[in-house]
Amino acid sequence: MPKAFKKSTVREYFESIVIAVILALFIRTFVVQAFKIPTGSMENNLLIGDHLLVNKFTFGPTASPFERALLPVGTVKRGDVLVFKYPVEPDRDFIKRVVGLPGETLELRQKRVYINGKALDEPYVHFLEPPGASSALHEVTSSDVREQYGPVTVPSDQYFMMGDNRDNSQDSRYWGFLRRDYIKGKALVIYWSYEAGREDYQEEGAGATLKGLASVFAHFFTRTRWDRMLHQIR
Secondary structure, eight states, rough: OOOOOOOHHHHHHHHHHHHHHHHHHIIIIIIIIEOOSSSSSTTTOTTTTEEEEEEEEETOSSSSSHHHHHHHOOOOOOOOOEEEEEESSSSSSSEEEEEEEETEEEEEEETTEEEETOOOOOOOOSSSSSTTTTGSSSSOTOOOOOEEEEEEEETTTTTEESSSSSSSSOSSSHHEEGGGGGGGEEEEEEEEEBOOOOOGOOOOOHHHHHHHOOOOHHHHHBBOGGGGEEEEEO
């Protein structure tokens, strides 16, 4: 009777590690990805130092009608907070909120957004100055897109994106519409939030990375925003 084949312990560990790495790469590539908020453009809803999980599967690109029928690809809705490739520099990731949908006419009047002529209710928006306040102090010029913009019609398969911190956001008012195929995923939840200073995000390079890690280890418990842990993003 032939002797049963038995894998060595080293081989079993090796195969387990390989499978785990493959699964991790699959999840990161197609399902979920971590993302860190480096700027204040989404304040006060998303703060500098918030670490998010982004669902990449919901709006994942599909190559054929068969894939679209098979995979549960979602519909982009107004109010969704999306991570996407920055149209001006596709290697960079941006995060903004969907404000204008394909086919809609969008206009900004004294900081208020109007969709097809109707004022949009936006309880999530933060202003440095309330709408209309700055225009009472100085003349608003056509070049100040924080105050006046449009009207523009959103093209098919494109979206108008805006930051919640309207007076401090580099968004569609400056670089135009977002193509559907540039969307990477929908922001789901804050899994960790660390209150670092803005200067910690301005430096670049290996030295800055080591400095940032040292700061995190030294202040992990005192600077972690525990009340924001597992906070669902809306």
